[in-house]
Amino acid sequence: MVFSYPAIFTWISLLGVFWITICWWRYSTGLGRMPLLALIAISLILLVYVPQLFVHKLRVDDQQMYWKDGYWWKPNSQTLKFDEVASVCTTTQSSGRSKNIIWRITYKTKGGRDILLSELLSLNASQIETLMRERGIVLRPCQTSKPCLPFD
Numbered sequence: 688m689v690f691s692y693p694a695i696f697t698w699i700s701l702l703g704v705f706w707i708t709i710c711w712w713r714y715s716t717g718l719g720r721m722p723l724l725a726l727i728a729i730s731l732i733l734l735v736y737v738p739q740l741f742v743h744k745l746r747v748d749d750q751q752m753y754w755k756d757g758y759w760w761k762p763n764s765q766t767l768k769f770d771e772v773a774s775v776c777t778t779t780q781s782s783g784r785s786k787n788i789i790w791r792i793t794y795k796t797k798g799g800r801d802i803l804l805s806e807l808l809s810l811n812a813s814q815i816e817t818l819m820r821e822r823g824i825v826l827r828p829c830q831t832s833k834p835c836l837p838f839d
Contacts, residue, residue, distance in 0.1 A: 688818070690745040690811045700737045707733060735759075743807045747818055756805035767802070769822045771795060778829035788812060791829055 707730050714726060738759040745754045750769060757763035773795045779786045780803075788804040804812060816826050 688747045688814075690747070690807065690814075692740050692743070692807060692810070696740055700733065700740060703729075703733050704737065743805065745807050745811060747815055749822070752815065754805070754808060756807065765802075767792065769819065769824060772819075772824050774825040774827065775816075775819060776827050776829035 707726070710726055711730075735758070742759045742762050743754075743756050746752070752767045752769070753764070755762050755764045771794050772792055774793045776791045776793075778789050778791065780789055781787075788809050790802045790804065791799060792802060793799040802808075808815070820826060
């Protein structure tokens with residue numbers, strides 16, 4: 688099963704690029720009053736954000752979950768093999784105004800790791816958790832806020 692961002696993400700991004708183009712044209716022809724610095728700042732935000740929609744990948748099959756996330760200029764690929772996992776507990780961590788979801792993975796051969804869920808993983812977490820349960824992985828809320836290992 689392959690997961691991707693909802694189409695609305697792409698449409699909003701394309702509308703943002705179109706809006707920047709119109710604003711730039713209005714500024715360069717003298718029709719607009721938008722300050723140049725604001726136009727450049729919004730353009731840079733879109734330049735960083737939009738390509739990430741096409742870099743992030745999430746694939747789940749019977750044996751493993753593979754995902755690629757991070758910034759488009761430095762993506763991070765990871766794999767979680769289901770037959771090595773004993774249990775997964777879920778917790779949240781506050782970061783400013785947002786709350787990040789963390790999966791604490793406990794392996795059958797002692798040890799574990801924490802996975803900070805990316806936006807794509809968070810959007811599809813309930814479906815992935817259902818697939819994990821079907822493969823015999825125990826999912827539960829975490830009892831402690833102490834991390835297993837540094838985030839991957």
